[in-house]
Amino acid sequence: MLLPRVKRKHEPHRFDDGTVRIGGEIYGLATEISDPTGGAWAALTLMDGTRSPADVAEAVCRRLPGVSALQASRIVAALIASGHVEDASAPIPGELSERERERYNRSQAFFHQVDLAPGRQGWDAQVRLRAARVVVLGLGGTGSHAAWALAASGVGRLHCVDADVVELSNLNRQVLYTEDDLGRAKVDAAVGRLRRLNSDIEVTGERRAIGSEADLLSVVTGADVLALCADEPREPGIRIWANRICARAGVPWVGGGYNGPLVTVGAFAPGRGACYECLAAGEARRRRPGLPVDLGGPGVVAASAGVSGHLVAHSVISLLTGVPEPTTGTVIGLNLIAPDQHVWVRHPPRPECPVCGSDAEIDRVTK
Structure with missing residues (x-):
């Protein structure tokens, strides 16, 4: 009753x-x-x-x-x-063990407080996280923080992908590594650390570089969400590949990063708002002609990398649970040296866009 x-x-x-x-x-x-x-x-x-x-x-x-x-x-x-x-009479979902209820009770309180969908009680979101598979591509400043947050939050299957080794210059911001990991493959160190953080989830990894759309498709197929935290290859751009491959595979994706004090994250889902390329085209039209657009850079401290990664994780969790309501087709962010300059980028899909426009015809890949 x-x-x-x-x-x-x-x-x-x-x-x-x-x-x-x-x-x-x-x-x-x-x-x-x-x-x-x-x-x-x-x-x-x-x-x-x-x-x-x-x-x-x-x-x-x-x-x-x-x-x-x-x-x-x-x-x-x-x-x-x-x-x-x-x-008050709703039971706790039987999928969650007593150990999981203790581990995630503060998460449940958060979901319960902010979710305004009638009939949901917070544990529903945790069950959806438990059943999800997320791929984190890139385990640097943004990706290491995002992977940590997703593992701590209880994403049931977390797959990490990176081709690099740990270097001393990484340690100013990449939270999953220590001096003992210098020279190790990032993915090996990260997977071990995440498994020790949360033994109730499945954490896997592979050391590989993404060199083509086919490589990216093989990584995202079967995922519920892609967390894109890599910035290479830059030409034609891994975000362009993600935009097209994820649309074809029917996989929502989140891309985030930093450029000095500017930290941004974008969330995209097939059929739900403009795609990444339409947003980029809209910003190019809006900007003063000749102004270069640089969405990445070496300038970063632990705090800006952490904000970036946690914004990515928050967007991934929103896509998986619906709490809060996902803001897809949008880039948001903040400027850490100008707190009044919030980033909110939204443009309509271009009708001729082959990914999200009204004329788009994409062959879906079965998940």
Whole structure:
């Protein structure tokens, strides 16, 4: 039986003019309700996990004789649909062991707080992560932090790909390596570290360079999401390859990186907004003619690499779980030396684009 209860951190507040605010002060979560009859406030105070929706509606009518049974039922239904209310009787999914519930209880609290989809309780997102397969391509500054965050978050199968060895200059920002790893293949050191971080997931790796679209296709086939954290080859561009191959394979992908203090991440999914090439073309049209576009560079500190990697991991988790709602076809970011200069890049698909345009005809590869 559904037993509605207002979520923790979503407790309602009633203003002097009768307006009810539910969802707290977190930007993007709170909802303000015009409540002239007082029915919404009464229903929220009665939703403590001990009454069914019908019982709540009946109690509202008793408390407020001017509210009809139909009005009360509609108010209760609207509040349940708002996402600020949970089902106190919902069981924890059986897929998760007691050990996993203990490991991820803070993750569950995060998902529970920010997910406004009715009927979900936070553990649903963790189950989706547990069932997912993510490929992290590139284990440098961005990729090492992203892989760490995805393993810690409980992605069930994590596959790491990199061709390089650990060098001393890597250690200012690449979190998975130590001085003892100098000269080792990055992928070997990374896989070992990630397995020690989380033995409840499967971590695999391969040392290889991506030299063609065929190489990239062989890596992403069967993945749920690609985390693209590599910047080579630069010509014609591995992001161009990812854009086309992932569209063909039906695999969403996330690309992130840094250029000095500028940190950006983009998320792309077939059929959901503009592709990477359309965004790049839109930015080229917007910029002053002749201004060079440089989306990478050697300037980086541990903090900027960490922000970059964790933005990638956050976008991957969003794509896998739907929490928060993924912002696909978009590049976002921040400038660490100019906090007021947020990055928000969005352009419509070009009709003639062979990847995402209205005339696109892509042969899908079965996952």
